[in-house]
Amino acid sequence: MKKYTFDITIIGAGPAGSMAAKRAAEKGASVLLIEKDKYAGIPVRCAEGVYRDEITRLVDIDDSWICSKIIFSELVSPDGNRVRAAEDASGFILDRKKFDQALAILSVESGADLRTETYASGMKKNVHGEWEVSACTRGEDIKILTKVVIGADGVESRVGRWAGIDTSLKLREIESCCQFTLADLNIDDQTVQFYMSKEFAPGGYAWVFPKSGGLANVGLGILGTYVKDVNPEKSLKNFVKRYFPEGRVISQIAGGVPVLPGLKDMVADGVLLAGDAARQVDPLSGGGITNSMAAGIMAAEHAVRSIEQKDTSKKNLTAYQKEWDRKFGKKMRLSSKLKKVVDDLDEEVFNNLVGKMSLLPQQKRTPFAFFKTLLLNQPKLFLDVAKFIL
Ligand SMILES: Cc1cc2nc3c(=O)[nH]c(=O)nc-3n(C[C@H](O)[C@H](O)[C@H](O)COP(=O)(O)OP(=O)(O)OC[C@H]3O[C@@H](n4cnc5c(N)ncnc54)[C@H](O)[C@@H]3O)c2cc1C
Known part of the structure; x- marks a missing residue:
């Protein structure tokens, strides 16, 4: 040998x-x-999304690695309303x-x-x-x-x-994800979409990351503790049927994402x-x-x-x-804490959040404004988060 x-x-x-x-x-x-x-x-x-600031600190980006440059993000509430955040040009969808x-x-x-x-x-x-x-x-x-x-x-x-x-x-430390790459979508190539929904993605969320030309990674993650009740693949099929019936599945992947700090x-x-x-x-x-x-x-x-x-x-x-x-460490622990808190929130909270943010002019819908609106509506969340930030 x-x-x-x-x-x-x-x-x-x-x-x-x-x-x-x-x-x-x-x-x-x-x-x-x-x-x-x-x-x-x-x-x-992978859904192939990265923050521009984070990746450019680590490597000189070559344009050929990028499928689309993201300028906007949209949050979709459980009741199907959506709000587009302020322009921030913060991301790329890579070709991994x-x-x-x-x-x-x-x-x-x-x-x-x-x-x-x-x-x-x-x-x-x-x-x-x-x-x-x-x-x-x-x-x-x-x-x-x-x-x-x-x-x-x-x-x-x-x-x-x-x-x-x-x-x-442990089951609560891993998300089970399923993703389709869909073609023929009528979506904006510069906007990522996040769907908060206990129906489709309990303990996680669903995403739409555009890869340009009507192509997008459309997927969802379900926390391990819910997987016995909600099958990720079936749930994604239902999600796509509801929101993107025109989409044609060209590939499918499944994978686990660890969600502990x-x-x-x-x-x-x-x-x-x-x-x-x-x-x-x-x-x-x-x-x-x-x-x-x-x-x-x-x-x-x-x-x-x-x-x-x-x-x-x-x-x-x-x-x-x-x-x-x-x-x-601090960011990982804060993210982990927030994840647990978000999981415990009632769907109504997200419906209200999207409703309230829609009333602001678009340029004022910054991540900070989203966070502030959420905290103001959830005093308990404020206390939980404050000890990490202060
Ligand atoms: C559905 C899904 C969507 C995701 N979306 C995003 C996203 O949009 N943005 C983001 O930042 N992250 C996302 N992630 C997470 C991201 O993909 C991972 O965090 C990232 O790939 C981790 O990189 P890594 O190098 O640690 O591991 P990997 O990228 O998994 O690489 C590990 C490598 O090790 C090789 N390997 C394993 N075992 C052996 C062995 N015994 N011998 C030799 N080789 C071996 C594998 O073949 C693989 O190439 C997503 C994950 C999933 C499952």
């Missing part, structure tokens, strides 16, 4: 893994990035096939070795305390000897479990988890692309530092978790 040796082995070439590989290679480490699928980013399991492949190529250009069609099946420590990763690459079993493993293997991550980290999720433990001896593997998705929005990229970069920096210090122990790598917590 062939054996390879790398300073850092990164499992999974999604946004977390590719950014980790890029940064670790830039810092001079020998890096292997392995991906089980033939191409990074395929199949896509192109985007994920471009990030993987950037990592290669920085010096990382990328092996696609390579499935990691396990890992164990050798007598020297290094990790030995077992993988199968295009039908051939191989071993990779490595000082540090970065688990960037997504929501179904197994790297954490192999390293003894508890990555299990991150894992308690994101590191073990010689192992760091990043992205969905570490449950670093924003719990309120369900957005994980940019958080995963940021986490990948951070994990790589700590991996390289620990190798330079010749100390890849869990104790030394805990600095990664501390940095993550310092930079993202």
